[in-house]
Amino acid sequence: MKSRKFRDIAFILHRYIGLAVGILIAFIGFTGSLLVFKPEIEQFLISRSSDRLRNFLHVSAFWIQCWFDMEY
Structure with missing residues (x-):
């Protein structure tokens, strides 16, 4: 039972940390392309x-x- 709760919490953390890092990488890529094509x-x-x-x-x-x- 404890491992199930831990897995659910880990899954939720993984989801939101991945989302935040993905948005950060997309922002870095977008601003980098703006600099290249300035x-x-x-x-x-x-x-x-x-x-x-x-x-x-x-x-x-x-x-x-x-x-x-x-x-x-």
């Missing part, structure tokens, strides 16, 4: 933000031109 990620984000800025400036210039055309 230049590519930065280039992607910069090109994407410059496209948004270019589109914003184009639309803003269009509306400013329309506003000036209406005034004069």
